Amino acid sequence: MKNFRKLLTTLMLSMLFVLGSASAVFAMTINQTSQTTNSVTIGIDYGTDKVVTQTLHLLMRNENYQYVDAVAPVALPVGTTSYTFNNLMPGTKYEAKMEYTWRGYSKSYTSNRSQYVVTLPGKVTGVNQVKWWYYIHKVDFGWNPQSACQFEWVAYQGKKQVAQGNAVTSNSGSFGTKNNKLYTVKVRSYLTLNGQTYYGDWSDPAYLFTQPMILDRKGVSIDGSGKLHVKWEKIDGVDGYEIYVSTKKDSGYKKVGKASKKKNSATIKKFKKKKFAKKKTYYVYVAAKKKANGKKYTSGVNYTIEYKKGSIRTLYFK
Numbered sequence: 001m002k003n004f005r006k007l008l009t010t011l012m013l014s015m016l017f018v019l020g021s022a023s024a025v026f027a028m029t030i031n032q033t034s035q036t037t038n039s040v041t042i043g044i045d046y047g048t049d050k051v052v053t054q055t056l057h058l059l060m061r062n063e064n065y066q067y068v069d070a071v072a073p074v075a076l077p078v079g080t081t082s083y084t085f086n087n088l089m090p091g092t093k094y095e096a097k098m099e100y101t102w103r104g105y106s107k108s109y110t111s112n113r114s115q116y117v118v119t120l121p122g123k124v125t126g127v128n129q130v131k132w133w134y135y136i137h138k139v140d141f142g143w144n145p146q147s148a149c150q151f152e153w154v155a156y157q158g159k160k161q162v163a164q165g166n167a168v169t170s171n172s173g174s175f176g177t178k179n180n181k182l183y184t185v186k187v188r189s190y191l192t193l194n195g196q197t198y199y200g201d202w203s204d205p206a207y208l209f210t211q212p213m214i215l216d217r218k219g220v221s222i223d224g225s226g227k228l229h230v231k232w233e234k235i236d237g238v239d240g241y242e243i244y245v246s247t248k249k250d251s252g253y254k255k256v257g258k259a260s261k262k263k264n265s266a267t268i269k270k271f272k273k274k275k276f277a278k279k280k281t282y283y284v285y286v287a288a289k290k291k292a293n294g295k296k297y298t299s300g301v302n303y304t305i306e307y308k309k310g311s312i313r314t315l316y317f318k
Helices: 002-025
Strands: 029-035 040-045 051-061 067-069 082-085 093-103 108-118 128-133 138-142 150-157 160-168 172-176 183-193 196-199 206-208 220-222 228-231 240-246 254-260 265-268 281-292 295-298 303-308 311-316
Touching (some): 029 108, 040 093, 040 108, 128 206, 150 172, 160 172
Antiparallel strands (some): 051 067, 051 093, 093 108, 138 172, 150 160, 183 196, 183 206, 220 228, 228 265, 240 254, 240 281
């Protein structure tokens, strides 16, 4: 019985030593102490650790969802209690990771501590039209992500608000539309940190509008003199139109003409320095354009018209 008690006491003392060593391993803590839109300050508390060396990393996810160094790792002098990472991206989630060695009872050990940190939201950029769905009357749009944030957006037709979104977790949105109308949309990011909500500035307004629909029956024709005639539906609010032609559906398109916002037709005399031939096959589409805030917005290209020996049909791109 005495031997059993002695063995039990020895085991308990061993466990206490191991637990005490484990608590020492995890004594260091790091945390986010302040932040701006492009910086994060990391605070370091050594606790009872006897640190010998330390290297601070700032990691972020890449396109394959793997964490990689966002900036070069920093070897910090022992005793440093804070460090600020600068030139970061706004509204972005990072992982701060401290790798360090510490001296224990009989030898040195290697440990690490990690903490997620974020920068404050910034002005949303890259708002653009992704696709306009002509027949279901809907438009998809997107913007550059800020990984730590949620988003809200507002859409207008003229000065009238027609749609909005809030608590959006992806960098995309959509709303119902009327074809041949021009809309504007703006987006801003926000996040809640330590009970306080921070907002970025609203993005510059982006302009959304459909690709002009070429008229079904007589939208594309070639006359006896070898000229190509194109007619389309007008879109309110755009600055003008551009006409493109190719002899292949998926490639080789050349801009062959343009028209002002007041017009909905154009006559093209030649393609690659040659007149158009009624018996040949051509592919034609019209794109609308709008210039604002020093940027050119276009309707994009969702479909083309196939002209084949006097007959036309609509073909859609994938």
